[in-house]
Amino acid sequence: MKRxxxxxxxxxxxxxxxxxSFAQSLIxxxxxxxxxxxxxxxxxxxxxxxxxxxxxxxxxxxxxLGDVSDGEPxxxxxxxxxxxEQPTLDAALADYRKDHLANAPKDKSAPYHVDNKTMSCKAIxxxxxxxxxxxxxxxxxxxxxxxxxWAMIDGPDAGRQNRDLQAFEKVVASSVYKx
Numbered sequence: 001m002k003r004x005x006x007x008x009x010x011x012x013x014x015x016x017x018x019x020x021s022f023a024q025s026l027i028x029x030x031x032x033x034x035x036x037x038x039x040x041x042x043x044x045x046x047x048x049x050x051x052x053x054x055x056x057x058x059x060x061x062x063x064x065l066g067d068v069s070d071g072e073p074x075x076x077x078x079x080x081x082x083x084x085e086q087p088t089l090d091a092a093l094a095d096y097r098k099d100h101l102a103n104a105p106k107d108k109s110a111p112y113h114v115d116n117k118t119m120s121c122k123a124i125x126x127x128x129x130x131x132x133x134x135x136x137x138x139x140x141x142x143x144x145x146x147x148x149x150w151a152m153i154d155g156p157d158a159g160r161q162n163r164d165l166q167a168f169e170k171v172v173a174s175s176v177y178k179x
């Protein structure tokens with residue numbers, strides 16, 4: 001019995017430690033003022049940029065896991081290119097947190113760490129009744145006149161959350177804004 005438990009534990013740790021492979025994606029668009037932008041990201045294997053799906057769900061870009069033909073992919077990382085209305089990322093994140101909790105006062109929030117070498121990013125994670133929601137705001141610089149917001153909602157399954165949070169972190173960390 002101990003051997004079976006050990007082997008099962010080894011299988012779980014091997015599964016958790018398995019490396020992801022990645023592919024480059026380029027998401028393009030225009031600001032409300034008509035200024036062109038592009039965001040290059042590195043997406044995990046199986047995740048693809050889906051401009052048509054992004055348009056269908058009214059966001060600037062979407063990195064999707066699974067088939068979108070039925071409108072129900074396994075997971076979606078949403079990119080929203082926002083006009084720079086707040087002077088800092090902290091202020092933008094505070095407004096987002098306040099709005100979220102006004103609509104869902106039972107949710108619990110906590111800072112969430114994301115790292116991006118090309119621009120400053122701040123993130124927040126909400127524990128919801130249905131699972132989690134995580135959102136990262138990135139600042140490509142004042143000259144861009146925008147903030148980037150990456151967002152993801154996930155259900156209660158811890159294994160799936162782990163997989164999806166790893167993908168979210170990778171996409172946010174690899175985001176490069178191109179004016």
